[in-house]
Amino acid sequence: MTPLARVQERFSTQIIETHSFRGDETAVIRPEALRPVAQFLKEAPELDFNFLMDLSAVDYLFFAGGRIQKPARFEVVYHFFSLKFNHRLRLKVPVDEKAPEVDSLCALWASANWYEREVWDMFGIKFKGHPNLKRILMYEEFQGHALRKDYPFNKRQPLIGPQY
Amino acid sequence: MTQTRSMLLNVGPSHPAMHGVIRLIMELDGEKIKDVDVEIGYLHRAFEKMCETVMYAQCFPYTDRLNYVSPLINNVGFAMAVEKLLGIDIPERAKYIRVIMSEISRVSDHLTCVGASAMELGAMSVFLYMIKAREFLWELVEEITGARLTISYVRIGGVKADLTEGFTDKAFKTIAEVRKVLIEADELLTRNRIFFDRMKDIGKISAQDAVAYGITGPFLRSTGVAYDVRKASPYLIYDKLDFEVPVGTQGDNLDRYFVRMAEMEQSLRIIEQCFQQIPEGPVAAELTGDVVPAAEMVDRAKMGRTEGLKEEEVNLDPTLQGSTKKYHEAVYADRKDVVLPAKENTYGNIEGLMNHFKLVMYGHGIRPPAGEVYFPVEGGNGELGFYIVSDGRDYPWRVRVHPPCFPIMAALPKCLIGDMMADLVPTFGSVNMIAGELDR
Amino acid sequence: MSALNSPTGFITSSFKHALGWARKFSIFQYPFVTACCGMEYMATNCAHYDQDRFGAGFPRFSPRQSDVLFVVGTISQKMAPVLKTVYDQMCEPKWVVAFGVCTCTGGFYDNYATVMGIDTIIPVDIYIPGCPPRPENVLDGLIKLQEKIQRGEQSRTLYDPHTKTGRPVELQGGYTIEGHIKHIEAKS
Incomplete structure (x- = not known):
């Protein structure tokens, strides 16, 4: 049984959508189910996802010129990997634009700490229960969140030197 | 009554022992490190944002500059991710060329890391020898790609050009030279009292911690976990090649040094096997x-x-x-x-x-179907993954790179706390931080 | 400077000339290495290309002991105040070399995070473009710097992005074929 099928079986009501495009198994789940699903992924012996390999987010503002509708503006994307079974799973959580907040996974995987800080820095998505949520790549004086689609790529906010 | 207070010490972002820009704020108790705060982002160049503004093929120059010690692996990783998105396969010969070039890059990456960290412990001659060997490898790279460092050689669906005539002989000569340097460096370092004592049992991390922090690559293998993307999920033609995954036991600086030295030897073996197996190309074909x-x-x-x-x-x-x-x-x-x-x-x-x-042309270009893929390759420092979201147009909607350095830097305090202040230099040297891929 | 050939055994020179001669062969450089160009900087410094032949082989890692600041690699907005601090700590006379196209003009990192040319922050004496420049290119730049030191010249102006003054013309509008031809014609 693939990890995706196992998660579907266990959390059938919490899953919004699944697909496995080009062999990448993906489950889109409700934000409130993130914590239990993640815990299950880590602790179920037949899944044993001991790596949180990657954590990032995607901004779907005017995705494909507005042709493709997404449930929410942002999606936080988790890539899990199991060393024992050598399988992978992608988890996605839609995050609303008005209250961009999801649960933090710091308590389960230590690697989530910095990744979540980066997502906060770049997208302005808050993580509930994160011990030290502050900017990581940009400086504190920076206004806005750079990887949002409505942030112009060349809008500079110099600390010193001329404004241009 | 005596009163002791801990001292705050700032190292970086521009510091001779910090090859790469990073700032460490350390809390010292005498000479012992009590706490470390790592600050990164000094080389944030907006790789991910820039990729959203250019077409797929134009992303390659940006990927070169992620891990600038082994740029070809980044090229390969990005190209493979886009190929997965498109669902295409490439010719056998191109696969071999990609593997040869990635392994040359991996050797030069490890040479730089070991050489620089040896230099910081006073072994200047090792650094000079290793850079000499790297220079030989770069001459090979230059012959094929036309550039030394920032290469952009890999294309979506292949590579830019075929191997040149007589390249195999030159490569074998270079491999022999590099082997000589490796033996020389091994003689100079491994039984060197200064080097050994400063590396042994310093910067230790347990396998559990390394996994929890999501660390991959030589750093993880030094703790005894034999995870290598080339073995776990073989891409290109790695399943046809015979090579070992060297592992350590302690997870300290010395093990990381041994793992890197052994890996260079394995990479040289892979290159040799590739030259034996590579299907005959039309290099000598007549018009x-x-x-x-x-x-x-x-x-x-x-x-x-x-x-x-x-x-x-x-x-x-x-x-x-x-x-x-x-x-x-x-x-x-x-x-x-x-x-x-x-x-x-x-x-x-x-x-x-x-x-x-x-x-x-703008508005035409390569148009993958709408979808998302994640593709990992084994980079110089660990799993280098590209996560690409496409909306069916000629620009990537989102390119996310999973940088292998990032989790290592997050775990750096784990390695440093409890050690002496002077142990910062060998530990930092052995983790091989590359600011370009750390901050992107 | 040929004391052996002179009949009297003495040489005559202006003080300024002698000072410039002494300075140009004992360059103590501060390598402000941030990014990819650092790899080529390493290569230039090591045995193959050997910067030491030009008297510039020994990097000083304290700004107070160095007289040429090599800015090697992209300078981000977060890094800019650090660069300025390092420059301000150096003693006079001091020179600055912009190594790589990111430091010259910002290169293709025209985005929110990157400083578009360090000459908006500190005055630059020698520009070595290239991404990264080849070691030969670096040595050429180093010789040009030595000529400048010999003449006793130092840059003091900053680049103004609004009026577009204070930067060599070649680096202002990007590369054009017409500009390149004009440049070659002016040289020959």
Whole structure:
């Protein structure tokens, strides 16, 4: 049984959508189910996802010129990997634009700490229960969140030197 | 009554022992490190944002500059991710060339890391020898790709050019030279009291911690976990090659040094095997038809005298990058919607010209289907993954790179706390931080 | 400077000339290495290309002991105040070399995070463009710097992005074929 099928079986009501495009198994789940699903992924012996390999987010503002509708503006994307079974799973959580907040996974995987800080820095998505949520790549004086689609790529906010 | 207070010490962002820009704020109790705060982002160059503003093929120069010690692996990783998105396969020979170039890059990456960290412990000559070996490898890279460092050699659906004539002999000579340097460095370092004592049992991390922090690559393997993407999920032709994954036991600086030295030897073995297995390419292939100047061909086509034109080869002007037709099929996938046509076709006939412009014009270009993929390759420092979201247009909607350095830096306090202040230098040297991929 | 050939055994020179001669062969450089160009900087410094032949082989890692600041690699907005601090700590006379196209003009990192040319922050004496420049290119730049030191010249102006003054013309509008031809014609 693939990890995706196992998660579907266990959390059938919490899953919004699944697909496995080009062999990448993906489950889109409700934000409130993130914590239990993640815990299950880590602790179920037949899944044993001991790596949180990657954590990032995607901004779907005017995705494909507005042709493709997404449930929410942002999606936080988790890539899990199991060393024992050598399988992978992608988890996605839609995050609303008005209250961009999801649960933090710091308590389960230590690697989530910095990744979540980066997502906060770049997208302005808050993580509930994160011990030290502050900017990581940009400086504190920076206004806005750079990887949002409505942030112009060349809008500079110099600390010193001329404004241009 | 005596009162002790801990001292705050700031190291970086521009510090001689910090090869790469990072700032460490350390809390010291005497000489012992009590706490470390790592601050990164001093080389944030907005890789991910810039990729959203350019077409797929134009992302390659940006990927070069992620891990600038092994740029070819980044090229390969990005190209493989886009190929997965497109669902295409590339010719066998191109796969071998990619593997050869990635392994050359991996060796130069490890050489730089070991050499620089040895230099910081006073072994200046090792650094000079290792840079010498790296220079030999870069000469190989330069012969194939035309550039030393920032290469952009890999294309979506293949590689830019085939191997040159006589390259195999040169490569074998270089491998022998590099082996000599490795033996020399091994003699200078491994039984060197200063080096050994400063590396042994310093910067230790347990396998559980390393996994919890999501660390991969030589750093994870030094703790005893044999995870290598090339073995776990073989891409290209790694499943046909015979190589070992060296692992350590302690997870300290010395083990990381041993793992890197052993890995260089394995990479050299892989290169040798590739040269033995690589399918014969058309490097020595002869031009079949009559050779005519491009202008003459165009004139004939304009006047409608197209009879027999297809059989004729074009003699290109040297400024037009030379002739590519003879190896085009061997190193590029057979997909006109992805791969640029051979230069002879671009300049010689209208079909090739239109094909070329369809691929480079804004609003046309390579158009993968809407979807998302994640593709990991084994980079110099660990799993280098590209997560690409496409909306069906010629620009990537989102390119996310999973940088192998990032989790290592997050775990740096774990390695440092409890050690002496002076142990910062060997520990930091052995983790091989590359600011370009750490901050992107 | 040929004391052996002179009949009296003495040489005559202006003080300024002698000072420049002494300075140009004992360059103490501060390598402000941030990014990819650092790899080529390493290569230039090591045995193959050997910067030491030009008297510039020994990097000083304290700004107070160095007289040429090599800015090697992209400078981000977060890094800019650090660069300025390092420059201000150096003693006079001091020179600055912009190594790589990111430091010259910002290169293709025209985005929110990157400083578009360090000459908006500190004055630059020698620009070595290239991404990264080849070691030969670096040595050429180093010789040009030595000539400048010999003449006793130092840059003091900053680049103004609004009026576009204070930067060599070649680096202002990007590369054009017409500009390149003009440049070659002016040279010959």
